[in-house]
Each structure stands twice: as structure tokens, then as C-alpha cells.
Amino acid sequence: MLFLTTIEKLFTPLVQPTSQELLDAIHKLQASVKDAGPFIRDPENKPYGRKLIYKSAHVEILVMHWASALDCSPHDHGQSYGWVQILSGSSNHTLYKLRPGELPVPVKEQVENKGSLLNVGRGMIHKMGTHEKDPLITLHVYSPPISGMKVFDLEKCAACIVSEDCGAWWPDEQRQLLQTISLPPQPAKR
Numbered sequence: 699m700l701f702l703t704t705i706e707k708l709f710t711p712l713v714q715p716t717s718q719e720l721l722d723a724i725h726k727l728q729a730s731v732k733d734a735g736p737f738i739r740d741p742e743n744k745p746y747g748r749k750l751i752y753k754s755a756h757v758e759i760l761v762m763h764w765a766s767a768l769d770c771s772p773h774d775h776g777q778s779y780g781w782v783q784i785l786s787g788s789s790n791h792t793l794y795k796l797r798p799g800e801l802p803v804p805v806k807e808q809v810e811n812k813g814s815l816l817n818v819g820r821g822m823i824h825k826m827g828t829h830e831k832d833p834l835i836t837l838h839v840y841s842p843p844i845s846g847m848k849v850f851d852l853e854k855c856a857a858c859i860v861s862e863d864c865g866a867w868w869p870d871e872q873r874q875l876l877q878t879i880s881l882p883p884q885p886a887k888r
């Protein structure tokens with residue numbers, strides 16, 4: 699399939715790529731929602747259906763198909779960084795700040811539309827989701843492949859490390875929950 703062949707050509711040469719090198723390859727790829735079509739998975743009862751479409755030692759690429767009105771949980775990306783390209787629909791995007799030992803606090807929320815490229819910096823905590831009827835389809839490019847992703851549950855005042863095959867939600871399956879971290883409750887707002 700041409701899309702996967704083009705991905706192989708563009709991303710296989712990348713060794714410890716910078717964020718800019720990833721972005722250059724994404725621009726050359728010119729991915730469309732049609733390209734992502736064969737990899738769109740039903741979200742079922744989760745915030746998104748996820749499909750890994752490419753993985754090397756240095757880069758991983760996924761297609762995500764978002765449920766309507768079910769945001770993912772706030773999360774980091776382990777030690778990885780990269781980009782999220784919106785191929786269809788629009789996403790609410792919330793950024794959080796985090797002090798050690800505390801719960802993330804939202805600091806910025808904006809709507810990102812089709813064509814947007816969201817920079818995912820190392821250590822960044824965010825959440826995404828859509829409330830629109832148009833399906834939200836996103837392409838995610840990370841380096842290195844994500845491992846040790848931390849997912850926050852703000853109501854439970856807890857965080858957990860999830861396995862590599864789990865998305866940004868509190869896992870249902872015990873095997874996907876690698877570690878649980880208790881956090882102190884958020885201070886009351888004044």
C-alpha cells in the first residue's frame with residue numbers, strides 16, 4: 699500500500715530524530731483522512747480506537763479514531779515527543795501544568811481543526827477529545843516509541859503507568875496497568 703510504503707521511506711532513515719526532522723517528514727508525507735481509512739478502528743467503549751501503523755527503534759506512528767463526547771485522560775508520553783496531525787474533525791485540546799507530587803492543573807484549552815499539527819513536547823501533559831458529529835481522526839508520530847506513559851485520573855487523585863498497547867485512559871485490564879501512583883488531593887480553589 700502506497701501510504702505505508704511512503705511512511706517506510708520517510709521514517710526508516712530517521713535515527714534519534716529531532717522534533718523538526720519529524721515535522722519535515724510529516725510535511726513530506728502529506729497524509730489525508732483517505733490514507734488513514736484502512737487503519738480507522740472503532741473506539742468501542744474507549745476514548746479512541748488506536749492502530750499502530752509503523753514502528754522502528756526510533757519512531758512510531760498511529761492512527762486514532764475518536765469517540766464523540768468521551769475525552770481521553772490527561773497523560774504524558776513517557777520520554778517521547780512528537781506531533782499530532784488532525785486529519786478530520788476538530789479536537790478540544792487541554793494543556794496541563796504539573797508540579798512534582800501534585801495533580802495536573804489545566805492551563806490552556808483550545809479547539810484544533812483539521813490540518814492542525816499539535817506539537818507534543820517531552821513531558822507535556824494534555825488531553826484531547828471531540829464533541830462534534832464529524833469524526834475526529836488523528837495521526838500521531840512519536841520518537842522514540844512511547845513507553846512508560848503516565849495517565850492521570852483527577853477524580854481518583856491517582857496516576858498510573860500504562861503498557862505500550864494501552865491508550866490514554868485508565869486501563870480495564872490489570873496487565874495494562876504497570877504501576878499505580880497515589881497523589882495528594884488538589885488544593886481547594888480560593
Ligand SMILES: [Fe+2]
Pocket residue numbers: 773774775818824866
Ligand atoms: Fe497525547
